[in-house]
Amino acid sequence: xxxxxxxxxxxxxCAIQLFAAEPEVIAIGVGEKNPTLNEKVFTNxxxxxxxxxxxxxxxxxxxxxxxxxxxxxQWFSHDGAANDFLVIGSNGVVYDQGKAITTGTDMLDVExxxxxxxxxxxxxxxxxxxxxxxxxxxxxxxxPDGFIRRKLPSFSMMTPDGEMVDSKSVLENGKxxxxxxxxxxxxxxxxxxxxxxxxxxxxxxMQGRLESASGTEGVxxxxxxxxxxxxxxxxxxx
Numbered sequence: 001x002x003x004x005x006x007x008x009x010x011x012x013x014c015a016i017q018l019f020a021a022e023p024e025v026i027a028i029g030v031g032e033k034n035p036t037l038n039e040k041v042f043t044n045x046x047x048x049x050x051x052x053x054x055x056x057x058x059x060x061x062x063x064x065x066x067x068x069x070x071x072x073x074q075w076f077s078h079d080g081a082a083n084d085f086l087v088i089g090s091n092g093v094v095y096d097q098g099k100a101i102t103t104g105t106d107m108l109d110v111e112x113x114x115x116x117x118x119x120x121x122x123x124x125x126x127x128x129x130x131x132x133x134x135x136x137x138x139x140x141x142x143x144p145d146g147f148i149r150r151k152l153p154s155f156s157m158m159t160p161d162g163e164m165v166d167s168k169s170v171l172e173n174g175k176x177x178x179x180x181x182x183x184x185x186x187x188x189x190x191x192x193x194x195x196x197x198x199x200x201x202x203x204x205x206m207q208g209r210l211e212s213a214s215g216t217e218g219v220x221x222x223x224x225x226x227x228x229x230x231x232x233x234x235x236x237x238x
Contacts, residue, residue, distance in 0.1 A: 021090055023126040024177040025229070026170060027222050028157065029184060030065065030072070030082040031055040036190040039160045042222055044230045045180075048157040048170065055082075055183060063183070069155035072181075075141035082183040083218060085122060086147060089131035092172035094147045096125055100180055100221035118221065119228040122178050129176040180225065182218035 027042065029049040039047040052068040053076075063081060065073040076082040079099070087096040100118060132149045139153070140146030155167045171179065184190075226232040 021129055022175060023123070023129070024175050025123075025225060026177050026179045028179065028181050029218075030076060030181060031183060032186045033158070033160065034184045034186050034188060034190060036188075037184060037219070038190070041234050042226055043232055044226060045222060046170070047160055047222075048165070049160070050155070051158050052156065057185075069153060071139050071141050071153060072155070075147075076181070076183075078142045082181050083221065084181045085221070086152075086179040087122060087125045088152075088171055088177050088179060090129050090174055090176045091131045091134075092151050092168075093132050093134045094150055094152070095130060095132055095176075096122075097145065097147045100182075119178075119225040123225075123229050126176045126178045131176075178225070180221050182222060184218045 025045045027045050027047045029047065031049070031053050032051055032055075033049045050069070050072065053065055053073050054067045056064045056066070058064065065076040065082065067073055075084065083100050085098060085100045086094050089095050134151055135149035137150070139150050152167060152171060156164050157167050157170065158164055171177065223234050226234055
């Protein structure tokens with residue numbers, strides 16, 4: 001009986017550790033929340049925002065970022081677009097970083113069964129949870145590996161419902177994770193042509209339709225990740 005109890009205890013501990021190591025997908029929207037985006041369509045992704053970062057759009061599609069947290073706005077400004085990713089180990093240390101490469105040239109490509117490679121490759125790294133020892137040197141946003149072996153400094157994030165949370169509580173919760181960053185222009189209309197049964201033909205809607213090809217580019221990685229990893233085919237996003 002005693003041996004059986006010990007075996008049960010060991011099995012319970014192993015089950016807890018296995019559950020604790022289950023990876024997560026986190027998406028962080030840069031800047032203001034787009035009021036027309038329904039984050040609930042990303043059923044396997046936890047979405048947050050960084051409203052203290054200001055996004056300025058210049059001529060010929062040029063975009064610059066400023067505000068807090070500074071290390072993120074510097075990273076996005078250096079890369080030219082907030083379409084990056086991090087793989088963070090269960091110890092909270094960044095294992096990998098890069099650009100979230102998506103397939104296709106329009107939204108139809110990522111809403112089909114066409115296979116891509118980014119999400120699966122990044123997820124495989126997160127699942128292995130190959131933790132690194134922390135390098136306490138400051139993050140260098142201008143270097144290709146300037147985040148690797150570092151923990152992210154604490155910063156404030158906002159849930160889609162407007163609740164402010166500390167990034168540490170989300171990104172250092174003992175689980176490995178794939179973190180996707182995205183920018184979605186607040187003025188882009190996201191949704192179907194009918195709203196509550198009535199046809200939408202407002203100026204904002206029509207402008208949003210014109211911007212859909214470029215304005216929704218920031219959520220492609222989220223759509224593709226949901227499809228490739230979880231079989232969640234998302235329609236009506238634009």
